[in-house]
Amino acid sequence: xxxxxxxxxxxxxxxxxxxxxxxxxxxxxxxxxxxxxxxxxxxxxxxxxxxxxxxxxxxxxxxxxxxxxxxxxxxxxxxxxxxxxxxxxxxxxxxxxxxxxxxxxxxxxxxxxx
Amino acid sequence: xxxxxxxxxxxxxxxxxxxxxxxxxxxxxxxxxxxxxxxxxxxxxxxxxxxxxxxxxxxxxxxxxxxxxxxxxxxxxxxxxxxxxxxxxxxxxxxxxxxxxxxxxxxxxxxxxxxx
Numbered sequence: 001x002x003x004x005x006x007x008x009x010x011x012x013x014x015x016x017x018x019x020x021x022x023x024x025x026x027x028x029x030x031x032x033x034x035x036x037x038x039x040x041x042x043x044x045x046x047x048x049x050x051x052x053x054x055x056x057x058x059x060x061x062x063x064x065x066x067x068x069x070x071x072x073x074x075x076x077x078x079x080x081x082x083x084x085x086x087x088x089x090x091x092x093x094x095x096x097x098x099x100x101x102x103x104x105x106x107x108x109x110x111x112x113x114x
Numbered sequence: 115x116x117x118x119x120x121x122x123x124x125x126x127x128x129x130x131x132x133x134x135x136x137x138x139x140x141x142x143x144x145x146x147x148x149x150x151x152x153x154x155x156x157x158x159x160x161x162x163x164x165x166x167x168x169x170x171x172x173x174x175x176x177x178x179x180x181x182x183x184x185x186x187x188x189x190x191x192x193x194x195x196x197x198x199x200x201x202x203x204x205x206x207x208x209x210x211x212x213x214x215x216x217x218x219x220x221x222x223x224x225x226x227x228x229x230x
Contacts, residue, residue: 004157033216043158043203043220056217091158095216102148103216107157 002026006092006106016081021109023075023092032075033093082113116141116208120221127228135189135224137204145206147187152201194228201225
């Protein structure tokens with residue numbers, strides 16, 4: 001069964017360092033998302049991406065964050081200069097068609113900022 | 115504005131007990147409604163959905179009915195199993211312009227533990 005895969009599963013970094021989280025969405029999907037979940041809190045929408053551009057972003061997704069789809073298969077989330085409060089589980093998701101909330105999620109990448 | 119309120123947990127039940135997890139929303143339009151589940155060590159999976167009023171979503175013995183009059187989408191199961199132990203999220207998709215049809219607003223999650 002097709003699935004969304006994310007790497008790394010866990011990354012530990014020092015404050016101020018750049019981090020790239022990688023996702024391989026399901027191959028025929030066209031819409032891509034990043035969500036995050038700070039420990040003990042809600043899952044929060046970060047950004048959506050379609051047709052090689054950002055469709056929508058939340059207030060959380062400030063200038064320190066960026067996304068790209070560099071090669072038609074990977075979908076990456078970059079944090080330029082990590083802060084302690086960026087420590088969270090980051091989920092990638094994708095879906096095929098418009099007008100659906102049926103997202104397919106990856107297992108998540110846990111980011112720990114020290 | 116749009117928001118979702120989900121029953122706080124944790125919920126601890128014995129096997130074969132009845133489960134209800136409440137979820138209500140406020141919306142300016144008519145959202146699509148979803149329940150997602152996260153089993154230990156895994157990602158989020160769609161459990162069931164309902165896209166219009168009075169629709170009933172069902173899967174794996176779980177059910178939820180889209181109640182427009184009470185703006186609710188409560189999750190129920192008549193007889194839970196140990197394998198149902200997981201975190202359950204109510205997640206409406208509120209209608210909006212643009213292409214973010216997969217933008218979900220998650221409830222806070224309810225941890226369910228089922229004992230033998």
